[in-house]
Amino acid sequence: EDKVVQSPLSLVVHEGDTVTLNCSYEVTNFRSLLWYKQEKKAPTFLFMLTSSGIEKKSGRLSSILDKKELFSILNITATQTGDSAVYLCAVDYNTNAGKSTFGDGTTLTVKP
């Protein structure tokens, strides 16, 4: 059975801290790994990673994929209270296109 495992399950930091969120996966027919941010409502897309070793950046957020070791990390530097959310990792497939398998998320709380 396909698995996507995120760690830690929850994390509490103070503003200005740097955090690293982890996502490991065991799936067949892997195509890409995606990160989403969810704040009470719809998950909003952050990154899609298809190739190993290529870092994607967006402001204070960055992410990288290791297809050999089957994991990805999401880094957030200089955290702000607005970064508080659930961060979801998902994988999608070369076959059965359309279906995504999600991890259970990491709940990040950034305190002032």
Added chain:
Amino acid sequence: NAGVMQNPRHLVRRRGQEARLRCSPMKGHSHVYWYRQLPEEGLKFMVYLQKENIIDESGMPKERFSAEFPKEGPSILRIQQVVRGDSAAYFCASSNVASSNQPQHFGDGTRLSIL
């Protein structure tokens, strides 16, 4: 440019009633996906539809649940004879093509509560 629209935002039903959840995809999108999210869990895939076709329903419970995406109108997720365990947030996502480098776009979800 409206995003994915789901309604209602909140739905309360008593055990045994029917629940109908609606999803209008983003303009130009013809692929719709339904996910269920239980408290403190990730999204679990339920079904993937294109216009008038169910492509993958491997995540749908075998009984009481059905989905459609008619030629005209929104996609509907229908739950018959609801039970307490159906209480969850149901999210719909859409995309313009299935096999692409485009991520799915999510609606704000319908929170279903069963009394």
